[in-house]
Amino acid sequence: AQSVSQHNHHVILSEAASLELGCNYSYGGTVNLFWYVQYPGQHLQLLLKYFSGDPLVKGIKGFEAEFIKSKFSFNLRKPSVQWSDTAEYFCAVRRGNAGNMLTFGGGTRLMVKP
Amino acid sequence: NAGVTQTPKFQVLKTGQSMTLQCAQDMNHNSMYWYRQDPGMGLRLIYYSASEGTTDKGEVPNGYNVSRLNKREFSLRLESAAPSQTSVYFCASSDPMNSWHGYTFGSGTRLTVV
Numbered sequence: 001a002q003s004v005s006q007h008n009h010h011v012i013l014s015e016a017a018s019l020e021l022g023c024n025y026s027y028g029g030t031v032n033l034f035w036y037v038q039y040p041g042q043h044l045q046l047l048l049k050y051f052s053g054d055p056l057v058k059g060i061k062g063f064e065a066e067f068i069k070s071k072f073s074f075n076l077r078k079p080s081v082q083w084s085d086t087a088e089y090f091c092a093v094r095r096g097n098a099g100n101m102l103t104f105g106g107g108t109r110l111m112v113k114p
Numbered sequence: 115n116a117g118v119t120q121t122p123k124f125q126v127l128k129t130g131q132s133m134t135l136q137c138a139q140d141m142n143h144n145s146m147y148w149y150r151q152d153p154g155m156g157l158r159l160i161y162y163s164a165s166e167g168t169t170d171k172g173e174v175p176n177g178y179n180v181s182r183l184n185k186r187e188f189s190l191r192l193e194s195a196a197p198s199q200t201s202v203y204f205c206a207s208s209d210p211m212n213s214w215h216g217y218t219f220g221s222g223t224r225l226t227v228v
Contacts, residue, residue: 004156008154020185024177034216042221043204043219043220043222044157044204044217044219045219046216046217049216054178090156090157092216094216096193098206100145100162100164100219101159101162102216103159104149104156104157104158105156106155106156107154108152
């Protein structure tokens with residue numbers, strides 16, 4: 001069965017520190033990859049997505065992610081975090097032959113200290 | 115504003131009680147989904163409806179039923195609530211017929227079963 005793993009469950013950073021959140025998936029075929037963000041008390045919002053082409057994708061609020069097919073990874077990065085980035089981040093994968101189904105990782109809770 | 119609307123936002127039930135969570139979208143999306151979110155487990159799919167008139171089980175369907183009332187509405191019913199169903203429930207929709215942007219999420223229903 002396909003799984004999506006986010007190995008960091010909780011991350012605490014100071015403002016201006018660099019961020020990298022890991023995401024690995026287990027499916028070997030064509031995939032579409034997503035990162036969603038959930039700010040405290042809010043619903044999930046799309047941060048960025050990868051369908052094809054340039055494996056380095058840029059999203060909103062200075063976030064980017066790199067698809068490394070050989071490592072089955074889609075890590076999220078931001079060079080300098082802000083207090084307002086405090087949120088929970090979810091990686092999600094859609095298999096090429098799975099219709100519209102998204103499988104989510106367990107989430108990473110990020111706290112940025114001012 | 116266009117989007118996914120869920121009601122209620124909060125609910126407390128006693129064990130054995132029943133209730134229906136409502137979800138409606140006004141984006142003319144074909145597909146709708148119900149997820150539950152639990153700490154450390156990310157989002158798990160309960161049921162989905164690929165199109166009007168169809169529903170299918172997801173990863174954790176036990177204890178739930180769904181109805182795709184029309185293209186706009188997709189309800190989730192708990193026939194006999196159990197404490198294990200204490201969770202945050204999110205409804206989502208997507209339109210696979212156009213360029214695929216992932217899901218649009220509702221704001222969630224926080225359910226506590228005592």
